């Protein structure tokens with residue numbers, strides 16, 4: 463018989479609006495008393511952290527504004543997983559909104575190029591005369607690659623959330639909550655969350671250009687990436703995902719709608735389960751089985767017919783991905799067992815023979 467190990471009753475005073483049992487449950491999960499209310503019912507205005515608490519936010523905003531004013535060529539270097547894809551798209555949309563005309567997104571091929579910047583890519587950027595490189599979901603450890611870019615007069619901005627290496631690259635500036643020199647108080651943002659903080663910073667600087675609608679409609683991708691990257695759903699992430707789910711349930715992105723339909727999800731009921739087990743795996747399947755560019759193309763597509771074709775493509779790649787991970791075998795067994803039960807129930811057959819041919 464199971465024995466329950468119940469923590470001792472807390473003697474600290476409970477916030478007036480919480481019942482003793484809820485207070486005790488949160489306490490047992492190490493939620494600080496000050497965070498209990500926002501944990502249970504996040505509030506966008508109350509729980510958002512000031513973007514300019516990032517120590518280099520001002521420098522980065524200025525550099526991006528200047529680069530766009532000079533009509534220089536910007537390249538976004540992302541990653542092939544859901545966070546890398548979503549952060550590349552959000553940054554591209556922000557730069558377009560700010561008036562940038564020359565933006566490219568570069569995502570490495572998972573098998574042929576691997577994670578992060580590599581020397582071949584850097585040589586390509588130099589040859590293509592890129593004038594500003596912005597890395598998202600990577601770049602924090604690319605010492606040699608960023609040094610070569612700098613040597614060639616190309617500055618690099620890093621927007622990342624990977625841990626600080628022993629030696630930092632010579633980037634122009636960086637937003638990374640994990641850097642020891644970083645003063646931003648919340649450490650668990652994914653890269654898409656970091657790009658979202660940049661959107662909020664530009665909104666604070668110019669609320670007419672980056673309006674409230676642009677900021678709020680960006681939250682669907684923040685929710686997807688935060689859940690897909692398995693970030694802790696505490697503090698600011700809890701607020702971003704909570705509001706992000708509401709946005710996702712009404713998303714205006716044609717590609718995302720096509721993906722939701724292809725995944726047989728009722729859009730109005732999307733929650734973190736649907737992101738983690740249905741949406742994110744399809745986005746990740748592109749980078750795992752072919753190239754993450756297909757996921758970018760789908761999520762940025764404006765035409766529904768094309769979006770449907772791309773969504774079907776990702777759905778097919780997910781099947782291949784399942785197959786490569788052995789899930790196909792388990793799925794087949796489960797489907798056979800369900801079929802056997804149906805045959806027994808409807809035909810009254812006691813013995814049902816079946817076989818799997820491999």
Ligand SMILES: [Mn+2]
Pocket residue numbers: 545546599623652653691
């Ligand atoms: Mn990430």
